[in-house]
Amino acid sequence: MIKTLNTNTILAESYYKLYLDRGIEKENYSIQFFANYYLGNIAYRNKRFDKAIHYGNNAITSAENIRNGNYMLSGLYLVAAAYQEKRDRKNSLHRYLRAQKIIEQYSLENYQIYNLVSIGQIRIRLDQTQKALASFQKALKLLEKSSKNSDANYNTKYLSIIQGLGVCYYKLGNYDEALKYNYQGLQYAEELNRIEYIIDFNLNIGETYIGKKKYSKALSYLNIAKADIIKLNKNNDPDLFTANLHIATCLYNQTEYAKARDLLEQNFQHIKTNPEVEKIQEAYALAIQCGEKLQDTNLQFKYTKVYNKIVDSLYQNDINAQEKLYDRDLESLEEKNKSLLSKNLLYAIGFLLTLVFAAIISFYTIKTKRKNKSLFEELQKGRIHENASKTINVQKNEFITDKKAKSLLERLSNLEKTAFYLSSDCSLYSTAKDIETNTSYLSKIINEYKQQSFNDYINELRIKYCIERLSSNHTFRSYTIKAIAGELGYKSVNTFASAFKKQTGLSHSYFIKKVVSDTHESNKINT
Structure with a gap:
């Protein structure tokens, strides 16, 4: 089935579903784990992330039943990755923190550094910078104790940790410390010819010099990074978006507003195929400022409209997540009762549950609106x-x-x-x-x-x-x-x-x- 998984995912999915049925029938949790895990992998590859989370959670439950720490971690990492793709970082972080407990409980030290780096990277995106810094510092101490020759992934771990430390110090406003780690990482990446890290370190150095308001110096590193991205033919890559945004920021601060606007316009063309890139809000905010400086009201209106839409969609995610959670609960309930209930009775229960969940969602939405209105009125009155x-x-x-x-x-x-x-x-x-x-x-x-x-x-x-x-x-x-x-x-x-x-x-x-x-x-x- 593994060979089929790599060549024909549709056929592999049908095989694993049959395999899962067999595991449930025989009450064999090992079979259930593997079937759920690979079904989750197939869903993840096909960007069906809710399905990946569903199967991943089932895999974790099966692993818990046989008390296998390695299997639990595999399921947790699958679910965490799926939540990351959905930009639901709080749920992703929750899985990595749970994985940390399993690593300690089952003494699975091999996963410790990877897990700490993952926790640090998510905490950065959640603006929990001090906690992220602590994770990277702990990971570096653990790595320094290990042997470089005995760990095949030593270089990747080291570069990821150094990169994380640089980002943390940048976010904390300690630009000199950020530059120290980024230069250290850049030198090491160049020695290994790890182009993906060379690009990242050049971008981070450029961004740090923007923080120091040294725009000409920032541009020299950002242009090197952009040239490397284009060499790799990564025209729709988020790194190109980031490079253009930072270059546009430099141009804006050097009063070259038209050039900054044109570069941002290129960015917005790129993200039509990848609307989930980081810093999208910052890019549109800068574009609005360019419109203000160029006294172009049409441009300001155009970008403000898109910006507000993006901000609103981010706050809508919570309600959408609630609705999808109810859908997953219903689906799980249907599967568990498949062997006990007739099809007609199952549909009847499913319909009733759907009505109940719909009522709950409606109640939740109305309650939220009332609460928001009440809070607003209180704030207005001070x-x-x-x-x-x-x-x-x-x-x-x-x-x-x-x-x-x-x-x-x-x-x-x-x-x-x-x-x-x-x-x-x-x-x-x-x-x-x-x-x-x-x-x-x-x-x-x-x-x-x-x-x-x-x-x-x-x-x-x-x-x-x-x-x-x-x-x-x-x-x-x-x-x-x-x-x-x-x-x-x-x-x-x-x-x-x-x-x-x-x-x-x-x-x-x-x-x-x-x-x-x-x-x-x-x-x-x-x-």
């Missing part, structure tokens, strides 16, 4: 933030007996009036310096008296400011999401979106639409 602040302040004042802490909290309160938190360089270090204390003590008093981390404290101030500006300032509402995020001090649109959702319970796109809609209605009434 109740959520005011009430939260009052509650925290009462608790704080009762416990402030330390004169030094009281003095520092007063200084911090005065500093808030300067809107220091809107600076993109705002950090625990800079804030501690502004109120003449050290980072450890500042972190301690924020944790103790404000009952939150420094990052949550800054996010709360930024989002409160954002809500006030969006509610009262028409010009601010017309900004692109990237521009709003930048005004608030965020270096990433995703970080802003995540912070807004966490602080308010609403997506930023929903809030802005409601403000615009309510303002429009109010103007009509006044007219």
Whole structure:
């Protein structure tokens, strides 16, 4: 069947389904594992990722029944990969974290480094940069203990870890450390002639120099990366999209707006065949800014329309995932009862369950809309933030007996009036310096008296400011999401979106639409 799998997946799928039936009939979990695992593989190859997840989960269950750690990991990695393809990174991360427990439980050290690197890569995309950094650092320590000669995958592991460390330090704003690891990785990749890593390291170095605002230097590395991508004839590859985006960013910052626009236009032609590439939001946001600089209102409207559509589709993913989850549960239930119920009775139960699930989805949707509306009204009235602040302040004042802490909290309160938190360089270090204390003590008093981390404290101030500006300032509402995020001090649109959702319970796109809609209605009434 393995040979058939590589030559004729349709025939292989039918064989494995028969094999699965045999495993179920004989209650043989080993057969069930292999049948489900290879059916999941076939589904994954054919980009039927929901099916791959379904079969992968069944494979994991079979592996658990025979307590085989290697089989469990194979199933988990299949499911994690399928969720990655669906851009559902939280579910993918959940599988890798579960795999980590199995690795420890069954002493499967061979998988440890791979698993840590995978966890780090997903955490980067979820903006959990500190945790990602810890994963890569742990992986590097483990790799340094192993023998280079005895591990056939040593070079790949090393390059992946170094690349991950470079990205983490870049995201944390430590550009010098990021460059150190990226140069180290580039040199090693060139020695091995690993072109795919050479491209990645050149792209990362270019992006880091953009962070340092050294655009000419950034362009030299980005152009090398782009030339290598074109040499490999990877015209629709996401790497080409990334290279063009970074080059366009450099051109924009060198006031060559028309060239930047043309390059982004090329990007948008490429992604018609691959709309799921990374940084698509950033590309459209930059295109809108090019339109503004070129005073081309048609271009601005065109790109704003697409940008808003992309943002809305990202927030629709949660509801879609819920619907697909119900579909998978129903399908699983049908399969388990196949041998017990007649076909007519099964259809009747399936129909009833479908109605129940449809009702649940409808209830969930209505409840979500009501909740969003209620949250929006509370935010508009300023109740959520005011009430939260009052509650925290009462608790704080009762416990402030330390004169030094009281003095520092007063200084911090005065500093808030300067809107220091809107600076993109705002950090625990800079804030501690502004109120003449050290980072450890500042972190301690924020944790103790404000009952939150420094990052949550800054996010709360930024989002409160954002809500006030969006509610009262028409010009601010017309900004692109990237521009709003930048005004608030965020270096990433995703970080802003995540912070807004966490602080308010609403997506930023929903809030802005409601403000615009309510303002429009109010103007009509006044007219």
